[in-house]
Amino acid sequence: MPAMGESVTEGTVLEWLKQEGDAVAEGEGLVEVSTDKVDAEVPAPAAGVLTKNLKAPDDVVKIGEALAELEPSGNGSSATAGTETTEGDADLAA
Template sequence: MAISVQMPALGESVTEGTVTRWLKQEGDTVEQDEPLLEVSTDKVDTEIPSPAAGVLKKIVAQEDDTVEVGGELAVI
């Protein structure tokens, strides 16, 4: 079953974030809550954890891409 990894809301006024670095690559096995990538906003830099255990099937947002809150980052 494919699970979408989405950009979370990182603050009340934050509407988007920029992917700064992927910590995992396509094909990697990931555990739930394991950090997948780093994102940067105008207020905070943070890691986005995996919502589920599985295999990282597809990276949708590449490094330096800006993604709106709720936008798809990857598929597990």
């Protein structure tokens, strides 16, 4: 899960906006999460296909913990949504 403020350390998954197998555009909302400060949509870090939701509604997720796996468009390698972007992988850091 991406950072959402200095004092926010975790959030709760409210609702998946996209389902496994859905194509997503970069910046498109994947999942809605709630923190002690705000409810927010977590955007896709890259265009691709959502291959796996790693968390269910009501799951508590720490900052930096993966929320989903994405297969980025065009390169065929899977990525984890919810952490930082690394070589060839689209990870959710926004």
